[in-house]
Every structure is written in structure tokens, then in C-alpha cells.
Amino acid sequence: MSLSPAFLDELRARTTLSALIGRSVKITRAGREYKACCPFHNEKTPSFTINDEKGFYHCFGCGAHGDAIRWMTEHNGLPFIDAVKELAQAASLDMPADDPRAAQRAERAKGLHEAMADAAKFYAEQLHGLAGAEARALLERRRVTAETARTFGMGYAPDxxxxxxEALSSYGDAMLVEAGLLIQVKGKEPYDRFRGRLMIPIKDARGRVIGFGGRIIGDGEPKYLNSPETPLFDKGRTLYNLDRASAVSRRAGRVIAVEGYMDVIALAQAGFGEAVAPLGTAMTETQLERLWRMADVPLLSFDGDSAGQKAAIRAAHRALPLLQPGRSLAFVTLPQGQDPDDLVRASGPQAFEALLASAQPLADRLWQHELAAEPVTTPEARAGLKQRLSDLAATIQNSNVRHEYVTEFRSRFDAHFAPAPRAFTPRGAGRGAFRPGQRWQPPEAPPSPATQAISAMGIDAPLAKAVLAGLIRHPGEIAHHVETLTILAHADGALGRLFEAVVDVALEDRALDSERLRTILATSGFDRQAAELLRADQLPFTFTQKEWDAGRAALDLGEAIAVLAARPQVDAALAQATAAVQARFSDEAFERQVALVRRKAELEARLANLMLADEA
Structure with a gap:
């Protein structure tokens, strides 16, 4: 049966997701959304949200995410087509008429799945028979236990x-060739593709065998041989062990991408069941999207050799255009010349766990790679580094993330190449007010454009109050936004002074909690202002509420701080552009004015998305 994207979109639009999930999970309304304790992992504080407007659910605890169809397949355990049929019936939506050609393709695919399953069974029987002695010896040398081999369905292809x-002759040569199990050469009899190899079944997300990877037993090339592209197997869209790792990654809250099958198998045997691997190709956009469905920040742990590190940076470059707020990559750097399999066998699981805990963020990996790409001892080389960093940031499609990367790279560049401080030596005695023994103080730097804009335009008072309330409730977030908050402290009046006090107190004590912060503010004369800010009923944001998921509140608070800081700059620039248009109209001035109006509307939309709707 062929299901068009338009039909599936209509099906989702007709399905009220909260009502569907509410049949089996206790949900409560929270503004525009609903919340519940996540049904995919054990938790006491609700972190599972349902958004009917956008038609998806998301758990901020384990990362479970999907729409109505995915709920039916992952929570209720239905096959995809059965899930669609059940939702269509509930929505009074007729299923599309059967397409004879689609039915033929489905029937052929069914036959291919059966052939692949029987091939996997045949290879497994050979591994445990007389012919599989060498393959079993290889597994013993790699310390792969018999239980692990059975778990992953490993087998042996006779030489x-x-x-x-002969074993699968009932399927006919044509189907076995189509499945990639036989090789057909014109004018000759088909013959087995895999010979004399340790066989590793590759499965789809539903656990069905769709291909094989074969490792040579002795000497020979290639060392690893994959199935060719078939109607079932598309290596660029598949991750090895995806079927087993999906559930484990939800419980672990992470997913680890490694280079090869044996790495995955060794890690699973060592207790890291959330590992997956691409299939002999560079990480593709589709594979990255699959990883992001499992975790917001997948961990990439490629081999420590030069080839592995090149693969890591290629994945980093490929991920950049796809980045979203909160969605990134992190990199685990292995000892030189080692892969995860080597490390676990030599040093144990704890060594690998320690590396995972110190994973390198994507921005760090990109900066480090570009800085080491070539010497930067000349102005031209430094300009080249700056250009490469700028080009990388420009590939990011999401404007908010792109802006953050531009700012981050510029800050790192300026800090890295900042001139060393020089001692001040006066030219002769008696000049100016300088006295011998007095420490020279450099002149105060001119205010930044952001500071000038805030001084000129002021800040949005209601939003500033909400942000301050959020900072008082979540003081741990102050250090994450200290540069922006320091700029906001230049605002005139009580709000600016309160921003300054909150930042100063938090920087003196990084382990500050909300109660301690309020106590210190009270001693500084800000007790009444803090108490007024914490009246949550007048501040409709997650981060101002007393009981809300901390992860969601932190994300929303960061977004609100960004909007609060950006607004005065946009308003100031828009005022200048409007004045320029009124003084002397030009296409260039008008286009700038229009662009700033759009930018201001974007900020308003970002802010509107953060607000909690009144409960019905």
C-alpha cells in the first residue's frame, strides 16, 4: 500500500495527540502544552511534554520524541501500517486504495526479508558447525563470548x-541476486557473494535482517565486505545495531557512534548497549538525523588514528547545516592508534566511560582542528583562519545557532591572538599626574554597540523582570550567560542595578541556590524587588514558575535572555534606518529598514513561543 506524504500529514492533523496519549498515560495541562511522567523511562518529576499545535511529544529526560504514528509504533508496539490504519479509522479517514505495483513491491520485499532471515540462520548454523572452527577461534581471540555472538546473530560463510x-535454492537465483547474496556475472552461473568470512547480520529498526557485513578470517582483501545496495539495504540510511540501541539509549540518555561492527559488539559486551556504527561510509545527514532522534548530543567515538579523526571532522562539517538549538554533537578522543574495542579490552569499561564523561563539544573540535590546520604566525595566515571559521559558521541554517557560532569563534580568535600586556614606562618625570610607584591603569574600553544600544533605548521592563525572576529561581544558569547579563547591567534604573547585583553575587558563589541568593539580595536592599518578581502568576514563562522541568526552564530562560539583549540593538538600528529613509530615501536604506522590521518580528515571535497560555 502506498501512503503519500499528504495523506500522512492529513492523518496527523486530524489526530489530537494529547487525547491519543491520554488514553494510556495520565496527563495534566501546562499552558499550551500537556505534561506527564514519561512512559518510556522511570521518573518521578514530569519531563514528558505533548504539544497539540505542533503535533509532537518530547521527553526532556530520555529524549523520546515523535508524532501520533510514532507513538503507536513505539509505545503500543504496532507495525507502521497497522498504526496508520488504526489512526485513520479513529479519524474517519479512508485509507488510500491499493496500488497493484506497490502491492507487488511489498510482496517482493516480503520475500527478500524471508530470504535474508534464512541466510542469517544458515550462516549461524555454519559458525557452530565443523566448518566454523576458524571463525570461532577468531571470536575467541577478539574475546567475543559465545553468548554475545548469539545475541548479535553472528555466523560463518563457508569458503x-x-x-x-544450494541451501536457499527454493528462492531462485534472481531473488538471491536481488538480495545481494549472490553475484551474477553475464554468461556465468551466479555464485555466493560471501565466502570464508565471519558474518554479521545488519538489521533495520524493526529488527529484520536487511544486509550483512563479512570479515575475512585470514589474510585477504577487503578486510570487511558489506552487502551491496538492495531494495532492503541502503547503507547511507542505516546504522548498525539501531534496533537494539534505540531502547538502551533512552534509558542511558545518550547514544555513541563508533566506526565498525566489532567496536559496537565489544562495547555492548562491556555494558555499552547504546552504541551504533555507520556501514563503511562517512556519516550521512540521514544517519545524523537518526542519531538526533535518540539523543540531543550524540557522542562520536571514531578511531584514534588519522583516518578516524578525519572521519570525525567530516561528520562535524556535515552536521553544521543541520544544527538546532540544543542539538549538537560531541567527540570522544581515543588514545593514538586505538579503537573502542582495543581500549575496552586493554583497560576495561571504566576507561571508556571516563572518555565519554570528557567528550569534546562540537565547537571545541572545529576550533581545535582549524587552529592546527596550518601555522598562524603571519597576518595572512591568521586572516585565513578567521575566514575558515566564518565559512563554517555560515553553513549553519538555523539563524540563532549560526549567530552563537559566529560570536563564539570571534571570541576565541580575539582571546587567542590578544597581545600580551606590556609594562608602562613613563617618558620623563613630572609629565601628567603619573607618580613613581603608581600602577598604570589602561584607559577604560569604549562601550560595546550592545551596551550603547541598551543605554540609548533601555530594556523591555516586563521581560527583564521575568528574566530576573528566572535567574533567582535558577541561579546556576547565571554563569552560562554572564557576558550577556553584564551588558544588561548597564540598563538605567533599578532593573540594571538588580541585574548587576544578581551577577555579582552568583559569580562570587558558583554553588549558589535560590534561597541563598534571595538571602544575599535581601541584605543588599533588594528583598522587596525579589519578592515581587517571584509572583509567578504575573510572569507567564516556564522559568518563572516554582515547579517546572528544570531542563525546559533553562532552555527557555536562555532564549529569553537572548531576546532581551537583542531587542535594544534591533530597536536602535531600526530607529537609525527609519531616520535615514525619512531623510533621504534610497533602495539600500529601505531594504535595511525592511530587514530590521523582519528581525524585530522574529524576536517577537521567539518571545511569543516562550509564553505559557492561560489554562482552559
Whole structure:
């Protein structure tokens, strides 16, 4: 049956997600959304949200995410087509008429799945028979236990051109060739593709065998041989062990991408069941999207050799255009010349766990790679580094993330190449007010454009109050936004002074909690202002509420701080552009004015998305 994207979109639009999930999970309304304790992992504080407007659910605890169809397949355990049929019936939506050609394709795919399953069974039987002695010896040398081999369905392809063909002769040569199990050469009899190899089944997300990876037993090339592209197997869209790792990653709250099958198998045997691997190709956009469905920040742990590190940076470059707020990558750097399998066997699981805990963020990896790409001892080389960093940031499609990367790279560049401070030596005695023994103080730097804009335009008082309330409730977030908050402290009046006090107190004590912060503010004369700010009923944001998921509140608070800081700059620039248009109209001035109006509307939309709707 062929289901068009338009039909599936209509099905989702007709399905009220909260009502669907509410049949089996206790949910409560929270503004525009609903919240519940996540049904995919054990928790006491609700972190599972349902958004009917956008038609998706998301758990900030384990990362479970999806729409109505995915709920039916992952929570209720239905096959995809059965989930669609059940939702269509509930929505009074007729299923599309059967397409004879689609039915033929589905029937052929069914036959291919059965052939692949029987091939996997044949290879497994050979591994445990007389012919599989060498393959079993290889597994013993790699310390792969018999239980692990059975868990992953490992097998052995006899060193024969016809054994599999004969064993699966009932399917016919044509189907076995289409499945990638036989090789057809014009004018010759088909023969077995895999011969004399340790066989590793590759499965789809539903656990069905769709291909194989074969490792040579002795000497020979290639060392690893994958199934070719078939109607079932598309290596660029598949991750090895995806079927087993999906559930484990939800419980672990992470997913680890490694280079090869044996790395995945060794890590699973060591207790890291959330590992997956691409299939002999560079990480593709589709594979990255699959990883992001499992975790917001997948961990990439490629081999420590030069080839592995090149693969890591290629994945980093490929991920950049796809980044979203909160969605990134992190990199685990292995000892030189080692892969995860080597490390776990030599040093144990704890060594790998320690590396995971110190994973390198994407921005760090990109900066480090570009800085080391070539010497930066000349102005031209430094300009080249700056250009490369700028070009990388420009590939990011999301404007908010792109802006953050531009700012981050510029800050790192300026800090890295800042001139060393020089001692001040006066030219002769008696000049100016300088006295011998007095420490020279450099002149105060001119205010930044952001500071000038805030001084000129002021800040949005209601939003500033909400942000201050959020900072008082979540003081741990102050250090994450200290540069922006320091700029906001230049605002005139009580709000500016309160921003300054909150930042100063938090920087003196990084382990500050909300109660301690309020106590210190009270001693500084800000008790009444803090108490007024914490009246949550007049501040409709997650981060101002007393009981809300901390992860969601932190994300929303960061977004609100960004909007609060950006507004005065946009308003100031818009005022200048409007004045320029009124003074002397030009296409350039008008286009700038229009662009700033759009920018201001974007900020308003970002802010509107943060607000909690009144409960019905």
C-alpha cells in the first residue's frame, strides 16, 4: 500500500495527540502544552511534554520524541501500517486504495526479508558447525563470548561458491541476486557473494535482517565486505545495531557512534548497549538525523588514528547545516592508534566511560582542528583562519545557532591572538599626574554597540523582570550567560542595578541556590524587588514558575535572555534606518529598514513561543 506524504500529514492533523496519549498515560495541562511522567523511562518529576499545535511529544529526560504514528509504533508496539490504519479509522479517514505495483513491491520485499532471515540462520548454523572452527577461534581471540555472538546473530560463510546458493535454492537465483547474496556475472552461473568470512547480520529498526557485513578470517582483501545496495539495504540510511540501541539509549540518555561492527559488539559486551556504527561510509545527514532522534548530543567515538579523526571532522562539517538549538554533537578522543574495542579490552569499561564523561563539544573540535590546520604566525595566515571559521559558521541554517557560532569563534580568535600586556614606562618625570610607584591603569574600553544600544533605548521592563525572576529561581544558569547579563547591567534604573547585583553575587558563589541568593539580595536592599518578581502568576514563562522541568526552564530562560539583549540593538538600528529613509530615501536604506522590521518580528515571535497560555 502506498501512503503519500499528504495523506500522512492529513492523518496527523486530524489526530489530537494529547487525547491519543491520554488514553494510556495520565496527563495534566501546562499552558499550551500537556505534561506527564514519561512512559518510556522511570521518573518521578514530569519531563514528558505533548504539544497539540505542533503535533509532537518530547521527553526532556530520555529524549523520546515523535508524532501520533510514532507513538503507536513505539509505545503500543504496532507495525507502521497497522498504526496508520488504526489512526485513520479513529479519524474517519479512508485509507488510500491499493496500488497493484506497490502491492507487488511489498510482496517482493516480503520475500527478500524471508530470504535474508534464512541466510542469517544458515550462516549461524555454519559458525557452530565443523566448518566454523576458524571463525570461532577468531571470536575467541577478539574475546567475543559465545553468548554475545548469539545475541548479535553472528555466523560463518563457508569458503565455497555454491553452499548458500544450494541451501536457499527454493528462492531462485534472481531473488538471491536481488538480495545481494549472490553475484551474477553475464554468461556465468551466479555464485555466493560471501565466502570464508565471519558474518554479521545488519538489521533495520524493526529488527529484520536487511544486509550483512563479512570479515575475512585470514589474510585477504577487503578486510570487511558489506552487502551491496538492495531494495532492503541502503547503507547511507542505516546504522548498525539501531534496533537494539534505540531502547538502551533512552534509558542511558545518550547514544555513541563508533566506526565498525566489532567496536559496537565489544562495547555492548562491556555494558555499552547504546552504541551504533555507520556501514563503511562517512556519516550521512540521514544517519545524523537518526542519531538526533535518540539523543540531543550524540557522542562520536571514531578511531584514534588519522583516518578516524578525519572521519570525525567530516561528520562535524556535515552536521553544521543541520544544527538546532540544543542539538549538537560531541567527540570522544581515543588514545593514538586505538579503537573502542582495543581500549575496552586493554583497560576495561571504566576507561571508556571516563572518555565519554570528557567528550569534546562540537565547537571545541572545529576550533581545535582549524587552529592546527596550518601555522598562524603571519597576518595572512591568521586572516585565513578567521575566514575558515566564518565559512563554517555560515553553513549553519538555523539563524540563532549560526549567530552563537559566529560570536563564539570571534571570541576565541580575539582571546587567542590578544597581545600580551606590556609594562608602562613613563617618558620623563613630572609629565601628567603619573607618580613613581603608581600602577598604570589602561584607559577604560569604549562601550560595546550592545551596551550603547541598551543605554540609548533601555530594556523591555516586563521581560527583564521575568528574566530576573528566572535567574533567582535558577541561579546556576547565571554563569552560562554572564557576558550577556553584564551588558544588561548597564540598563538605567533599578532593573540594571538588580541585574548587576544578581551577577555579582552568583559569580562570587558558583554553588549558589535560590534561597541563598534571595538571602544575599535581601541584605543588599533588594528583598522587596525579589519578592515581587517571584509572583509567578504575573510572569507567564516556564522559568518563572516554582515547579517546572528544570531542563525546559533553562532552555527557555536562555532564549529569553537572548531576546532581551537583542531587542535594544534591533530597536536602535531600526530607529537609525527609519531616520535615514525619512531623510533621504534610497533602495539600500529601505531594504535595511525592511530587514530590521523582519528581525524585530522574529524576536517577537521567539518571545511569543516562550509564553505559557492561560489554562482552559
Amino acid at each position: 565455497s561458491r555454491t553452499r548458500l546458493r
